[in-house]
Amino acid sequence: MSKDKTLGETLQQRGVSRRSFLKFCATTASMMALPPSMIPVIAATLEKVRRPSVIWLSFQECTGCTESLTRSNSATIEDLIFDTISLDYHHTLQAASGSAAEHAREEAMQENYGNYILVVDGSIPGENNGYSTIAGISNKDMLLEVAAGAAAIVAVGSCAAFGGIPKADPNPTGAVSVAELVKDKPIVSVPGCPPIPAVITGVLVQFLTFGLPELDQLGRPAAFYGKSIHDRCYRRPFYDKGLFAHSFDDEGARKGWCLFKLGCKGPTTYNACAVTKWNDGTSFPIEAGHPCLGCSEPDFWDAGSFYKALSAPTGAIGETAVYAGAAGLIAGAALGATLRARKQSAVKNHERVTIDDLDQES
Amino acid sequence: MTDTEFLLWVRGPAFSAATFIMCAGLVIRFLEIFLLGRKADLAEARGSAAAGGLRTMFTRFIPDAGSFQRSGFTVISGYIFHIGLFIVIFLFVPHIMVFETATGLSWPGLPSNIVDATNVVTMLALLGVLFHRIKDPVMRMLSEFADYLVWFVTFLPLLTGYLAFHRVGLSAPMLIGLHILSVELLMILFPFTKLSHAFTLWMARWYNGAIAGYKGVQS
């Protein structure tokens, strides 16, 4: 595990050229929208970094976040990451299994108590209701135990950050996010379903280089989640011009027009997809012709249909209007009848006015 | 409550509630008026009441020359903000989606930047209208709290819409949420204030035209 070597020493050992290393630092700097002057700072800091211990807990997750991270074409960068950290526990990537794996975790915790980084993916059943356990330990217990000795926590993926898909209505497991259970540690949320690989690695690098990044209202690093898809979308000119696709594969869709009418959640979704894209910048959902799902936002699964426009109400408005009309007819008829009766009573009780009824008694 | 939860709430139960209140309220208002009834006219008719009523429903949109001269500001600013409201509400694609959800009907919209410009013009017209209401002696005397409240709940969606479109000041979900909330406020007050004139004026114009038409006068 060579935890005592610095990253610089490890890279040298592995034969990674300085040129490759600096290229990585430059890419990371540009992703975080930092000026070129920061590249040497990143390089210098990373070089001296002692590979911190990272414990990666996977709870109610689909493993998509890990897949995203590892399913990458430029393996060098991701491998680089795995060389800069000491990944001491990870269900999918570790060689050990069973009690040996848990033992490795406990050992890492003991040796690095207070200094290790806890990465979490997947949501956690908030009550100890037996829905998800690892080695007989409930997710909640394990999270709290490991979090207690962590220096910081990175909640990767929308499940860990916000509860994600398991939390979707009716939430049978009582799933909650990490932040709902851990209150006394800094938590960096890296949501997305899954998050962009470069964002995951970028956040880790940012954290290692500069410490806790600037976080938004939802605990997300502003560098990657500060702008909405809408504000960086290449189809924005079509939105502004009022040119929209009306259905999948119609004329507008084929012309690459805005997907707002098809339910795109771009305006309220904050992520780097429109800039960084996926598969090393190949494309992202909107470019592929599918409206953004808003997967880096809380409760995106319950935020009304993926295919209902963001401006449209989520309830069955037409039906509501009809019921309201019917209710109005009944109430109005009853009310109108009483008013009519009141008037007719006034008419019936009319007192004839004669010329003797015009003068006031002085 | 997070911004996203707020947006979901205004798009969800709040909108349904506002829709219910507005639709039920308008129907009740209509029946409240209609069921009072009107005595049949026993005088011999000279013209057609129905033709007169139908005619006046539309000709009242055009002021006579004298009124236009004397009340020019009221007429012009009134038309600007009404037409502006129409464009902003019905010809902006994100709004058309709301109507499509409710009715299944949809229609082409205008380019969003044109709607944005119209919004600005409409807001300016409304500000002018408010200024006039406060300064003009007749309007000042006629105006009560409800007039100013109605102005405010009409202006607010335009303002919040502008801010939401330009994504200024707060997070996108909060801006959009506040905009939708301001519309819900307008919807709730619609049947119970003079805003109902949007629907009741058709009745008023009808009765006016019918009464005159019966006597052979085009009002």
Next chain:
Amino acid sequence: MSGPSFERGYAALKEEIDAPTAAFFSSCVHCGMCAEACLFFTETRDPKFTPIYKLEPLRKVWKQEYTFWGKLGRALGLSRALTDQDLADWEVLVYDSCTLCGRCSMVCPVGNDIAYMIRKMREGMAAAGHAPAGLIGATKRAVTIGSPMGVKLPALQAQIRHTEKEFDVKVPVDVEGAEYLCLLSSMEIMNFPEFIGAIARIFRQANVSWTLSSEAFEATNSGIQIGVSDIAAELVQRIVDVAEALKVKAVISPECGHAYMAIRWEGPNLVGKPFNFKVVHILELLDELRSQGRLKLRDKEIQKLTYHDPCQISRRGGVIDQPRNLLNMVADNFVEMPETGKMNWCCGAGGGVSSNERADDLRLKTFARKKAQFDAINVDAVVSACSNCRIHLEEGLEEYHMELPLLSLTETIAEHLAEE
């Protein structure tokens, strides 16, 4: 219970409110355009004369009796109840500053018929004892004597004798089976008796079978002006009884604005059943005769003339084209006023305003509006078809030291009849 009271007034207002009234109050957006259509506002610039404002008490009653929230608000004490003082405060607005001319009803953008509602509001005002003294006096005379000006049969008979002698014409009275029963306004009998001679000559030439009635000759209806339908109905019934007794085919309403409104449009509704005779305005009959070629004229008026539309005959009555047809027949130089026909300006004296001495100053102030119209077209004479308009306009012209003859259309035609 007898005598006026707030309770009776309030009850009357409740009775009067109907669907149109509710639609109107629901639609008013306080735009103030009605003010600029009302000569009482335009010539004084006093905002309280804004037409819709004159209806505030009625609107209060509508709100607290006929709207859910209004009634709830009242029940919870959140709104103030209407009081007798309110009605007293509104007397000047409802009677002195409104002639029921209906110009406001033509310009309201949401379509409110404000004059329609003022007429209704007067029912409540009168029953509560808040009608002007002058109007009350006129109404009492109308009921007890048969004429608001106190004109009795002997006075009419004297005018008839005078007319017959001057024009060598017969004025039939109480002729059963005549085709037309003609009514007369007291104003005509006393101030413009030439009218009697005019119709006598015209009907003789055109061979129209007509008669007056000694029992019910009064056309004016004070009940309409003060706003008491019970009294108005009684006055109309007198005419109905006589028309039926004489078995006439039609009743002619003379040159008086509100008389026409009373008998032609309100009449059957007041007495509760359709008439079994027709009602025509004298101008309608004359125009009919013209179109049938039964009017033979010898020469034309050459002076530059214009026509002042009496509100209750033109805008509120529907007799707009007929006077113009007649004027084009009898005059060579007929010009319209700016804003004419159904949009002409009220003279300022109708609807009981001229019977109300308290309103004299205000009434004369409003004349400035008509003066502006006259000044704009620079005519030699003004023709009209309402004696009340004529007498008030003459008063106004005098006040402003203007020389401008006010002619009756009927008399003008009579003046140009070809000799037999």
